[in-house]
Amino acid sequence: MKVLIVEDQPRLGDFLRRGLSERAYTVKWTKSCAQARDALSEFSYDLIILDLGLPDGDGLGLLCEWRRCGFNEPVLILSARDTLEDRIKGLDLGADDYLPKPFSFDELLAHIRSLMRRHATVKQAVLEYAGIRMDLMGHSVQAHGQHLDLTSREFALLEVFMQNAGRTLTRSYITERIWPGLVDTNLLDVYMSRLRSKLGPESGGSVFKTVRGVGYQLK
Ligand code: CA
Numbered sequence: 001m002k003v004l005i006v007e008d009q010p011r012l013g014d015f016l017r018r019g020l021s022e023r024a025y026t027v028k029w030t031k032s033c034a035q036a037r038d039a040l041s042e043f044s045y046d047l048i049i050l051d052l053g054l055p056d057g058d059g060l061g062l063l064c065e066w067r068r069c070g071f072n073e074p075v076l077i078l079s080a081r082d083t084l085e086d087r088i089k090g091l092d093l094g095a096d097d098y099l100p101k102p103f104s105f106d107e108l109l110a111h112i113r114s115l116m117r118r119h120a121t122v123k124q125a126v127l128e129y130a131g132i133r134m135d136l137m138g139h140s141v142q143a144h145g146q147h148l149d150l151t152s153r154e155f156a157l158l159e160v161f162m163q164n165a166g167r168t169l170t171r172s173y174i175t176e177r178i179w180p181g182l183v184d185t186n187l188l189d190v191y192m193s194r195l196r197s198k199l200g201p202e203s204g205g206s207v208f209k210t211v212r213g214v215g216y217q218l219k
Contacts (some may be wrong), residue, residue, distance in 0.1 A: 001025050001046045001070075001116070001125035002028070002043070002044075002046050003046065003049060004026075004030065004039055004040065004048045004073075004182070005017060005029045006030050006031060006036040006047070006048065006049065006051055006062070007049070007051040013029050014029075014049075015105075016108075017029045029185065031197055032056045033056045034056055036054075037062065037065075040073075041069060041168060043044045043173065044071075044163065044164055044167075045073050047075070047116070048073050048074070049078075051078055052081055053079070054078040058186065059079070059145075060089065063090070063094055063095060064091070064093050064094070066093045070129075071166075071167075071192070074096040074116075075094065075096055075097075076095070076098075076111060076112065076115060077099070077101060078100075078101055078103070079101060080100070082100030082101070086098075087100075096115055096118070096120075097114075112150055124184070125137045127159070127162040127163065127164040129218065130165070130207045130219065131143060131144045132162065134155075134159060134162050136159065136160065137154065137172060141166050143199050143200060144151060145199070150195075150198060153191065154194060154195055156177070156178050157174070157185070160177050160178065161208070161216070165218045166217070166218070166219070167217065167218075168211050168214055168215060168216075169216055169217065170214055170215040171188055171214070171215045171216075173189075174188060174215060178191075192208065192216060195208070196208055206219070207219055
């Protein structure tokens with residue numbers, strides 16, 4: 001499970017990183033809004049632990065920005081601001097849980113487990129974006145109401161984009177998900193062009209943006 005920690009306080013950040021790594025979580029520790037923004041634009045995470053007082057801005061602003069972009073990672077706010085108003089504000093802005101500092105590590109783990117259980121049950125079976133509708137259980141895709149016939153690789157590729165809509169995905173990130181272990185080749189470009197043509201000129205040509213030197217984005 002991948003966890004993104006956004007915490008500028010060195011001791012607490014290091015404590016979280018070590019504690020979670022020891023429990024087999026894969027941890028990325030960022031110390032500012034800018035670093036967190038970069039991390040999340042590149043990868044998706046199973047959980048984000050978010051501090052509010054950050055050197056270059058407010059964690060709540062960051063949360064707002066992510067929710068506006070459609071990033072639906074569960075967010076657990078860790079903050080010394082613990083008035084009822086603060087908690088309500090955080091939850092209203094799209095946080096999934098709020099744990100006031102100071103906290104015990106066991107308490108944090110319990111919150112994480114509960115959040116993961118809740119999130120697992122609401123994991124989406126249907127993804128919809130930009131006129132495209134993917135039914136992950138029924139393994140079918142429609143674009144603007146028209147059924148599309150995709151191979152299993154094309155389906156997997158489209159799903160990676162649908163799960164990360166609006167995000168620029170690097171070539172290596174996409175390749176690793178569809179063809180694990182394969183060194184970057186032009187196979188991805190071949191599949192992207194197939195996907196574009198199957199999605200049709202009215203959507204496929206315009207929904208995918210090629211980000212030169214980086215990768216692709218589902219707009
Ligand atoms: Ca802080």
